[in-house]
Amino acid sequence: MQIPLDYYRILGVPLQAEDDLINQAFEDRMVQMPRSEYSQYAIASRQNLIKLAHSVLQNEESRQQYDDQIFPSNAEAIINGDGDMDMSIDDAMTLSETSIPNPTIDVDGDLLLGALMMLQELGEYELVLNIAQSFLEGKEPLEQISSDTNELQSWWQDLILTVISAYLDLAKEKWHQKEYENASLYLLSADAILExxxxxxxxxxxxxxxxxxVRPYEIIELLTKPRSQLVDRQKAIALLQKMLDSRGGIEGQKQDQSGLTTDDFLRFLQEVRTHLSPLEQEELFKQESQRPSLAATYLTVNALIVRGFVERKPELIVQAENILVHLNQYQDVYLEQSICSLLLGNITKAENLLNQSYETEKVDYIKNLSQGSPDLVPGLILYTENWFKNEIFPQFKNLDxxxxxxxxYFNNPRVEKALEQIAPPEMPPMDEEDPLSLLKDYPPETDDITEEETTSTPSLPTPNLSKIPEPSEEDNEDSELLDLSSFLEAEIDTEESEEETSPSMESMEDDNDEEDIPSSTSFKSSLIGLLIVVVLLGIFSTLLYRVFNQTDSGDLQLSLGESLIELPEELPNQESTTEEPLSPQTALELVNGWLEAKALATGPDYNVGALEGVLADPLLSIWRGNISILRNDAAYRRYEHDVTIEGVNVNPQNNMEANITARVRERSQYFNNGVLDNQRSYEENLLVRYDLIRVNNRWLIRNTQIIN
Known part of the structure; x- marks a missing residue:
């Protein structure tokens, strides 16, 4: 077999090396030992190759024959520096390197392994993998190596070891080049072969x-790619979940092998959050809260509140509000509860909750903003906006x-309609054996609110708090606004209290008792409850008018956590009122993002969530139905796509609407119960029109039409 090596490289000497240098290089090479896992057969193969190179180059006659064989006709002038050529040694080396295309040596079975080991030592990792791949795939017969079964088995393990070493060295190279995803891929390739x-x-x-x-660095790299795709983000979140599992959750005391201390990991997690969308955080921390985890539960609440506010979905804020009721057993979250009540139009409840808070500094701040007003609503509104601006929005991606x-928020028609349909639920006594019983009746998230919808709808999964220790009796007067670190401190320092009830719980129960009085008689009627909500909204509209015509405002100086990992600087956001144009490149990324999401949603895992942030109704509802049919039939599809953008148009009368014309080559394989169905599989070349709508500064596909 021809191997791209030459005897000079094997010994590590230049072409013009003298005999003394050649002999010294030979001795150095012979004493160098490869990895200890190599067999004696491999070590002997490597040494025999070194001896062969030395035997040729140490003899003047054999060296000249070798040079004439692999070098051009003017080799003697290049190597010896004599003749008619007037050049320096560096020039001679340059000429020799450019004049020799790819010198090779012919090795038999006994020397092949040694040659691969030598290429590995010389840093030719990709070359090692290319040569070894033919053996790994069975394309090269092993009989040419040896007919002895035991010797062949030893040779095979040595070959695997050489391949693994090449992968590991490539991973190190990528690590130093800060290409962490590629480093991880090489490590995974090596692990797959060993497995x-x-x-x-x-x-x-x-x-x-x-x-x-490498995992934390890979996560940050995947999330901060300039044009990160859905698959990249899902991979990053999956890796983060593995880290959380290894550490036993956010508050876990287990140590993985990432090298991060507990404090380092928390700072890393805070950094990751700034690159995740509200929906991504909600899904991640909702699952994490099932451990159980107070910190993850609170982060879930943050994501629900943000989504409810930004997406104009009050039903999500109702979910957050119900979870906060139970979090208040472990930490003072009356301010967050008050904000939820405010955003749900329940002014009286918002003010009552605010007055129960032990966050005296924050409450005083709100009272100062409300001077001259008969209530605290003006200050609470300004505080809420500051809370979003300084504390909450910076912890999510793309909310700037x-x-x-x-x-x-309240002027949005969807919010108005949703609030009309969200009736205050009657709060039954809490079941001590099932503290989550009160979370079963909050309204689910919906895409559109219609006149026919009611509040009697099934609930979504809620964080599991049933295993969390009893609340502590510590004095909360000096506590700060609840965040991730304070939740961790609260959980670590909590002591069980079986006979006494905390002040926060007593005040909350008293407040709930007062609110339950009217619901015990004639106010049980849902119609009357709805009228109460409408009246409250009218009162609140009047208050809003008064608040937003005041000139006083203030900013809270809330600090954010420091980053653990230095990230490449991102382009500054353009403070411009004009929208980013829909360019052909953006259109290509949009269509590819949809096709990737379709492949995930219709694949064996039925990842319907992949469609979020890509599609809008009616197309979103249509594809949810298609996926439901596939799931019921125990079927799934696999896709391959090739996209060419042919046209991009933005509606001149409405810049919130646009369309893309694209040539799509689509190959789809249909599997039923894991068996390929060729009749339902296809490959087509289509011209497709995609109708777009801009929602929250993001283009979504709401309809598609095949032109031909």
């Missing part, structure tokens, strides 16, 4: 350790351009 061959388990442990070290105005 398949069931050899060198101790090296697998080393690989696993390296994978965990979202409106902070509470007035705009």
């Amino acid at each position: 398949q061959q069931n050899v060198f388990n101790h090296i697998r442990q080393e690989i696993d350790s390296d994978l965990q070290k 351009r979202e409106s902070l105005s509470v007035q705009e």
